[in-house]
Amino acid sequence: MSFLVLQGLTKHYAAARATDAIDLVVARGSRTSIVGPSGSGKSTLMRLIAGFEAPDAGTIRLDGTVLAEGGISMPAHRRGIGIVVQDGALFPHLSVAENVAFGLPPRDAGRAARVRDLMAMVDLDISLLDRRPDQISGGQQQRVALARALAPNPRLLLLDEPFSALDTALRISTRKAVIALLAATGVTALLVTHDQAEALSFADQVAVMHKGRLAQVGPPHRLYRQPVDRMVAEFLGEAIILSAVIEGRAATSILGPLAVAEGHPSGRAEVMLRPEQVRVHVLSAEAGVHGAGVFGRVMEMEFAGASCAMVVEVPGGAPAAPARRIALQRSSMDALPVGTQVQISVAGEAHVFG
Amino acid sequence: MGMAAVVVSFFSLLPLVFVAWVTIQAGWATVSLLVFRPRVADLLLNTTALIVLTVPVCAGLAVALAWLTERTDLAGARVWAWVCVAPLAVPAFVQSYAWISLVPAFHGLFAGVTVSVLAYLPFLYLPVAATLRQMDPALEDVAASLGHGPWRVFRRVVVPQLRLAILGGSLLVALHLLAEYGLYAMIRFDTFATAIVEQFQTAFDGPAANMLASVLVVCCLLLLLLEGGVRGRARYARVGSGTPSRSRTVALGRYAPGAAVLLAATALLSIGVPMLTLGRWLLVGGRDVWRMGEILGALWQTLAFALAGGLLATLAAFPVAWIAVRHPGRFQRFLEGCNYIAGALPGVAVALALVMVTVRVALPLYQTVFTILVAYAIIFLPRALVSLRAAIAQTPVELEQAAGSLGHSPFGVMRVITLRLAAPGAAASLALVGLGIFNELTATQMLAPSGTQTLAMRFWDLSGELDYAAAAPYAVIMVAASLPLTWLLHVQARRRSGR
Numbered sequence: 002m003s004f005l006v007l008q009g010l011t012k013h014y015a016a017a018r019a020t021d022a023i024d025l026v027v028a029r030g031s032r033t034s035i036v037g038p039s040g041s042g043k044s045t046l047m048r049l050i051a052g053f054e055a056p057d058a059g060t061i062r063l064d065g066t067v068l069a070e071g072g073i074s075m076p077a078h079r080r081g082i083g084i085v086v087q088d089g090a091l092f093p094h095l096s097v098a099e100n101v102a103f104g105l106p107p108r109d110a111g112r113a114a115r116v117r118d119l120m121a122m123v124d125l126d127i128s129l130l131d132r133r134p135d136q137i138s139g140g141q142q143q144r145v146a147l148a149r150a151l152a153p154n155p156r157l158l159l160l161d162e163p164f165s166a167l168d169t170a171l172r173i174s175t176r177k178a179v180i181a182l183l184a185a186t187g188v189t190a191l192l193v194t195h196d197q198a199e200a201l202s203f204a205d206q207v208a209v210m211h212k213g214r215l216a217q218v219g220p221p222h223r224l225y226r227q228p229v230d231r232m233v234a235e236f237l238g239e240a241i242i243l244s245a246v247i248e249g250r251a252a253t254s255i256l257g258p259l260a261v262a263e264g265h266p267s268g269r270a271e272v273m274l275r276p277e278q279v280r281v282h283v284l285s286a287e288a289g290v291h292g293a294g295v296f297g298r299v300m301e302m303e304f305a306g307a308s309c310a311m312v313v314e315v316p317g318g319a320p321a322a323p324a325r326r327i328a329l330q331r332s333s334m335d336a337l338p339v340g341t342q343v344q345i346s347v348a349g350e351a352h353v354f355g
Numbered sequence: 356m357g358m359a360a361v362v363v364s365f366f367s368l369l370p371l372v373f374v375a376w377v378t379i380q381a382g383w384a385t386v387s388l389l390v391f392r393p394r395v396a397d398l399l400l401n402t403t404a405l406i407v408l409t410v411p412v413c414a415g416l417a418v419a420l421a422w423l424t425e426r427t428d429l430a431g432a433r434v435w436a437w438v439c440v441a442p443l444a445v446p447a448f449v450q451s452y453a454w455i456s457l458v459p460a461f462h463g464l465f466a467g468v469t470v471s472v473l474a475y476l477p478f479l480y481l482p483v484a485a486t487l488r489q490m491d492p493a494l495e496d497v498a499a500s501l502g503h504g505p506w507r508v509f510r511r512v513v514v515p516q517l518r519l520a521i522l523g524g525s526l527l528v529a530l531h532l533l534a535e536y537g538l539y540a541m542i543r544f545d546t547f548a549t550a551i552v553e554q555f556q557t558a559f560d561g562p563a564a565n566m567l568a569s570v571l572v573v574c575c576l577l578l579l580l581l582e583g584g585v586r587g588r589a590r591y592a593r594v595g596s597g598t599p600s601r602s603r604t605v606a607l608g609r610y611a612p613g614a615a616v617l618l619a620a621t622a623l624l625s626i627g628v629p630m631l632t633l634g635r636w637l638l639v640g641g642r643d644v645w646r647m648g649e650i651l652g653a654l655w656q657t658l659a660f661a662l663a664g665g666l667l668a669t670l671a672a673f674p675v676a677w678i679a680v681r682h683p684g685r686f687q688r689f690l691e692g693c694n695y696i697a698g699a700l701p702g703v704a705v706a707l708a709l710v711m712v713t714v715r716v717a718l719p720l721y722q723t724v725f726t727i728l729v730a731y732a733i734i735f736l737p738r739a740l741v742s743l744r745a746a747i748a749q750t751p752v753e754l755e756q757a758a759g760s761l762g763h764s765p766f767g768v769m770r771v772i773t774l775r776l777a778a779p780g781a782a783a784s785l786a787l788v789g790l791g792i793f794n795e796l797t798a799t800q801m802l803a804p805s806g807t808q809t810l811a812m813r814f815w816d817l818s819g820e821l822d823y824a825a826a827a828p829y830a831v832i833m834v835a836a837s838l839p840l841t842w843l844l845h846v847q848a849r850r851r852s853g854r
Contacts, residue, residue: 053496077499078508084500090493094515103511104501146497153502 004029004189005050005157010059012045019045021213022059027191027206029064032183034192036200037210038236043193046210047161050191051084052077063156083155087162089146091134097145098130104153119148122186124178140171147179151186158183160192164199176203197237201225209233225275227352234273234352241274241327245351252351255315255325257295259351272351276329281313282344283337294346299337300326309333313343357682359674364690366671367697367733370708371572377711378569381562389566394550398567402546402574404464406532409471410525416472417479417524418517420621422509423614425487427605435618439480440845442625444837446794447474448537448815449830453629455542456636456823467544473625474538475531479524485848486520487513505605519586526582533575534701536797537815547571548703548797555707555801565711568704575700629834633827640824649813650828657793657809663724664731665739665789669781671732672739677773680747691740698737705733706798727802734798735791739784746780747773790840794833 005027012020019042027033035043048054050061055074060067063082068075083104091100101116109115120127123144129137137145143163150158160179164172180203183190194200200207201221208218209232217229228234231242245254248267252259256279259272282294301312308330316324337343378386389395423429424436442450451470454461490513498508536548547567554564607614637644672694679691697705709730713721720726750773758768774781796811803809814829 048496051496051500053499076504077496078502078504080500081502082500084497086493086497088493090491090497092494092498092512092515094518103498104503149497149501155500159500 003027004031004064005191006060006062007050008060008062010046010049010061011057012049012054013057014045018042018213020049020056023213023215025208025215025218027189030187030189031206032180032190032192032204033206033208034194034200034204035208035210036194036197036236039195041210042213043195043210044161047084047159047191047193050157051082051159052080081153081155082157082159083150083153084159084161085143085146085150085163088166089134089139089142089163091142091145091149093134095134096130097132097134097137100134100145101148101152103149115152116148119152122151122182123148139167140175143167143175144178147182151182151188155188158188158190160190162194163192165194165196172199201237209236211236228273230354231271231273234354239276239328239330241276241279243272243274243325243351245270245272245353247272247353252353254351255295255317256327256345256347259347260349261351261353265353265355271354273354274347274351276327278348278351279327279329280346280348281311281329281331281337282346284342284344294344297327297343297345299339299341299343302336302339304333304336307333309336311337313345315345356674356678360678360687360690363671363675363736364693366729367694367736369712370705370733371697371700373708373712374565374569374572374704377562377565381566385562386566389563390570395567395570398545398547398550399570401464401544402533405467405471405544405546406529408464408468409475409532410529412468413472413476413479413528414521414525416621417476417483418514418521420476420618421480421484421487422513423618425484427607427614429607429611429614429618435622436484436849437842437845438618438622438626439484440477440841440848442474443477443844444834444841445474445626445629446537446796446811446830446833446837447471447531447535448541448796448811449833450474450625450629451538451541452814452818452823452826452830453632456818457628457632462543464544466542467539467546469624470538470542471528471532471535473621473628475528476621476625478527478531479521481844481848482520482524483517486517488849490516522582522586526578529578530575530699530701533571533578534703536703537811541818547574548701551703551707552797552801555710564707568707571701572704575704576696579696579699629830632823633831633834636824636827637831640827644825644828646825649808650832653808653810653813653829654832656807657811660727660731660799660803660809661789661792662785664728664735664792665785667728668732668735668739668788669743669784672736672743672784673777673781676740676743676747680744681752694736694740697733698735698740702730702734702795702798703801706730706801709802722802722804724804727799727804727807730798730802731788731792731795734795735788738787738791742780742784742787743777744780746777746783750776786840790837793836 003026005025007023007025010020010023011018023046035046037043045054049056049069052068052075055072056069057072060070062068063080068080092103095103098116101119102112105112105115116130117127120130125141125144125148129141134142134145146163163179164176167175176199192200192203204221206218207221207224209216209224211232217224217233224233225237228237234240234242243254243256245252245259246268247261247265247270250261250263252261252270252272254272256274259274261272284296295315297313297315299311300314301310303310309332311329311331312326313329314324314326420439424432424439429435450473454466454470494512495508498512499505503511533546534548536552539546540549540552547570551564551567551571554561554567558564675691675694678687709726710721713726754772754776755768758772759765763771794811796815799807799809799812800815810829810833814826814833817826817829
């Protein structure tokens with residue numbers, strides 16, 4: 002199953018470690034995204050896999066063959082790994098058709114047909130074939146770049162921030178089109194991005210990179226719900242981190258009793274909730290009181306179209322525990338005036354760090 | 356401003372129009388008699404051979420050197436990059452003086468091509484190196500990921516993107532080959548330029564010289580058309596907005612010694628030979644060659660010409676540059692184009708035309724300071740235009756509008772805002788034109804008032820008398836004066852591309 006295997010992959014740039022002992026396994030036909038803040042070394046990792054740089058240590062294996070090991074690195078043009086980069090990097094001196102055909106054998110009789118198939122595959126009109134790259138839109142350029150990368154049937158496709166130069170609507174539609182295309186062709190793909198939502202929605206497997214190391218690797222759902230540490234938790238989305246006292250399957254916190262998974266030692270620990278787990282109920286005569294939830298008060302309310310951003314203050318229980326403000330999102334249909342008294346309940350389990 | 360621009364453009368086209376008019380006036384019979392003769396065929400053959408051999412060699416060498424200095428792990432690449440630009444500081448006729456006084460039998464086509472390549476290499480090296488630096492390295496990475504080896508990537512991705520730089524540089528070199536007189540006269544290789552000067556010296560304002568000049572002008576226009584045609588409408592704008600990541604340096608490995616030898620050999624021939632020869636002659640001449648009275652007199656005259664010509668060219672260029680930036684339109688582009696074309700014409704043709712105009716129409720102006728300054732302004736107008744245009748384009752029109760809204764008259768705005776902010780560009784224009792005049796030989800010889808002795812003229816006369824030692828101090832001064840500007844050009848080219 003393991004198709005691409007990285008072991009102890011390390012690359013230094015003038016004393017700084019761009020990537021530091023990276024281990025990663027990618028299954029055949031799967032989609033993996035590598036996400037991290039800028040400067041975390043994710044682009045370097047991509048360049049190492051593509052063969053544009055040689056690693057200082059570690060090995061890269063693809064489908065059983067060694068691509069790099071012990072300072073010996075197979076050059077990029079022998080690896081059969083396609084790449085799509087941020088701005089497409091289309092050859093400005095060639096037409097769209099010539100760009101797509103660039104990686105095909107020069108005297109291949111089926112060239113023209115293959116180019117037309119690829120254009121159809123990436124959903125581009127063949128009337129664009131004679132255009133120059135600067136005569137088509139940004140979204141079209143990325144599709145041409147994708148068709149060009151897929152043309153020689155690469156064993157692995159690298160996507161280096163391919164959507165980040167596009168505007169929001171186009172980014173989402175292009176991403177969906179790429180996912181569908183990858184699923185149809187069965188090409189193994191690796192996406193590098195700094196956008197956590199993109200990373201989570203794209204892949205079967207997500208790797209969070211930080212300071213040259215992989216902080217956590219796993220399915221998107223698990224990384225989001227059960228991050229290993231605060232960095233991963235906050236990088237992948239809004240996180241409410243509370244200190245709590247664990248006892249068996251329950252934790253006591255400022256938000257009242259929370260459910261936690263089994264197997265955590267008793268005592269003080271940090272727990273994490275995602276804002277969407279926190280429900281806010283208006284206190285009124287009809288509705289009454291909801292179970293054991295703690296009480297709070299709306300401090301800020303900011304209208305933002307479809308949703309609104311709300312800050313709720315929960316008073317601290319003991320004198321030692323100060324009041325806590327929690328930022329939440331809420332449908333703007335349910336916006337509450339500042340000062341409203343609310344009761345808070347929590348859905349699902351809180352995640353315990355450590 | 357518009358009026359002034361039209362007047363300037365008229366002046367700069369004057370020589371061209373006059374040549375055409377004289378040709379028409381002479382009548383077809385005379386023209387065909389003077390043009391269709393073996394002498395012209397010989398010159399055409401010589402000139403064509405010179406261009407056809409020099410330009411490709413120059414281009415090939417420039418691409419190789421630029422690639423080595425910009426893209427490889429060559430030791431001392433930054434120093435080598437400067438060494439490749441440095442020949443700009445050596446006037447072409449000093450370059451050929453260096454060779455002829457080192458190898459007295461250095462004559463003919465081979466000599467012409469060799470010295471031309473060495474003298475004009477920087478014209479191609481500079482744009483090619485700049486383009487290589489600005490090229491998006493991702494393109495080469497992607498080409499490699501599509502299965503192309505390093506050599507194929509270079510041929511199919513790098514070279515096509517260098518096309519515009521190579522074309523532009525080649526045009527510049529070819530125009531210089533057509534225009535240069537001193538270099539070829541020194542090594543006795545006949546081109547149109549040398550033949551025209553020769554004719555002029557024997558029978559000045561003769562129809563033969565005029566006809567040769569007409570053919571030369573036609574050659575220049577053909578080159579301009581050829582370049583425009585080959586370039587076509589291609590513009591290799593970078594697609595996308597991605598910041599260029601630093602490009603990968605290629606490890607030369609076992610080729611490193613070979614690369615170093617190529618660079619060292621080029622440097623030795625293009626800078627080493629002039630330095631060696633000048634040093635030798637200075638040593639041979641000792642103290643005697645430093646006749647300070649003469650040298651200082653020539654230096655003073657040269658400086659005065661350079662300053663006055665620089666000022667005139669800058670003043671003349673200002674209206675053209677201003678309307679081209681502020682009021683771009685078809686007519687304005689046409690005016691600007693006229694001035695560039697006039698600037699592309701050889702100095703010898705411009706000078707000859709001015710001789711004709713003054714002798715036939717305004718004799719009192721013949722061989723006056725005024726005429727030589729006009730000639731300088733016409734020849735070097737493009738240099739002034741380029742500098743001023745860039746400076747004015749960087750002055751936001753909003754500033755002028757703000758000043759206007761604060762109660763300044765249009766003239767006041769021009770004085771307080773535009774001229775102030777364009778001052779650095781004007782200084783650059785003054786320096787570029789001034790340096791051109793400093794090393795100018797042909798037009799000065801033909802047009803300057805009798806008794807004029809510029810550095811270039813003194814150098815030319817002395818080396819013509821084979822007194823190489825006495826000529827050396829003049830060459831040294833010209834090279835020394837050119838060095839700072841050459842350095843500046845080198846630094847600017849690197850800074851513009853972000854290094």
